[in-house]
Amino acid sequence: MTSPTRKPQDGLPVASAAERSTPPRRRDARLNRDRLIISARALIAQHGVDASLEEIARQAEVGVATLYRNFATRDDLVRTLYDLALAELHAVRGEIEAAPTPWDALVVYTERVAEWLVADPSLPPILRRMAQLDPSARPAAEFDGFIASLVARAKKDGTLRRDVDAVDLAVLVTMVGSLGSLGDGYAGQWRRQLSIVLDGLRAADAPRPKLPGRPLNVQDYRATVHGLTRRAARAAR
Amino acid sequence: MTSPTRKPQDGLPVASAAERSTPPRRRDARLNRDRLIISARALIAQHGVDASLEEIARQAEVGVATLYRNFATRDDLVRTLYDLALAELHAVRGEIEAAPTPWDALVVYTERVAEWLVADPSLPPILRRMAQLDPSARPAAEFDGFIASLVARAKKDGTLRRDVDAVDLAVLVTMVGSLGSLGDGYAGQWRRQLSIVLDGLRAADAPRPKLPGRPLNVQDYRATVHGLTRRAARAAR
């Protein structure tokens, strides 16, 4: 379907869906590709998916043609970043299964996914773009059935309120994860906010744990925003 | 400080801070300016604050020079959009004061601010940019003292949990407001999500109201994203 330039001269099954993101086999090529990916994440976080490809190459200290060789179109690049991020998310499943109770499993799920989003501010624009390119590409899609059953069990044992469902959880997590785009100061806050959200999801009579962290006061808040500004100024050269 | 081109030949106090956003006095000019603002909102919502100025002018059916005449720099444009949005937010204060109890006042506050954010998806990028340009420019800044006193009163009367503060509220509202950037389907959801957040903020022993709306199921979710895609495709011509 895509990238028909390479001939199937090696004995491999050729052009499977996942094959697109196979890194190149030459040492320098692999390195350049990695540099491009790092640089792309940084610039997409700053300027969204329309970030200049030339600048991405420049920041990776690589010619533009090298970028094009690795990623035939801008959407190829976006899709690769998406796939890479998704691979990291896969690891979460095991952790969820290891949780002792359904409620704990839901906590792990929301924490890990929110953490994943917050850690990489290029993700929100990338996820938005992917949703346009391919509506079936939701990051948590593969967890759907699994989470739905956890939700059912947590309702049954009286820890989760009965008037919410799995999609509510997904939306709330996305919401909390969006805090990563607001600057570094929020990066330390998301656990606290998530905890408040979880308390809202808990059955009314279930006991609440202590909130993690401490509230940002206005001075902190200011310092945060200033910090962001300085950092952004530096990044912009 | 800025825009020193106009000479103070009219008898006015000249160049006050707010004067920058004074619309022009000619009928056609005012119309063009309005068209530019509408078009800027749409394109900034789509592409962020780096949206092409030429395209903004094109979509407003106006020459680029007209855009530059109205907004000397890109940041002038952003600042104007910010000021306009902020003016709408002012109206909220009266509504908050009219609420019968401190808790109700906090609900009105969070609902109105979230609604304000959700209604205009150009706001998140604009607010981020403004935070860089001028760290003191937080939208809710003028409510700060007011909300802080509401928070104190709501804690005292046992409706708000005691381990949160006014900044937590601000962060949570920003979070909920970010749902507007995720597509139209979420636009109907934010009240529901906010309600869950409010339940998390409520003192543990206070009674919870019924959640508004109904959860999105996966089909709804898909339809939503598809809808967004079609709309985005149309908008992109």
Add this chain to the structure above:
DNA sequence: ATTATCTATAGATCTATAGATAATGC
């Protein structure tokens, strides 16, 4: 008469590719 608009244009930056040159792996 004044104020605003449009067209045209210079110079910068961007996307995308062709062709010459360099680096790796077998």
Add this chain to the structure above:
DNA sequence: ATTATCTATAGATCTATAGATAATGC
């Protein structure tokens, strides 16, 4: 020998402005 990189370049699009033309308000 193969694979990848870089430089150079065409054509498009962008920012920003100058100068000629059109529309309003008094």
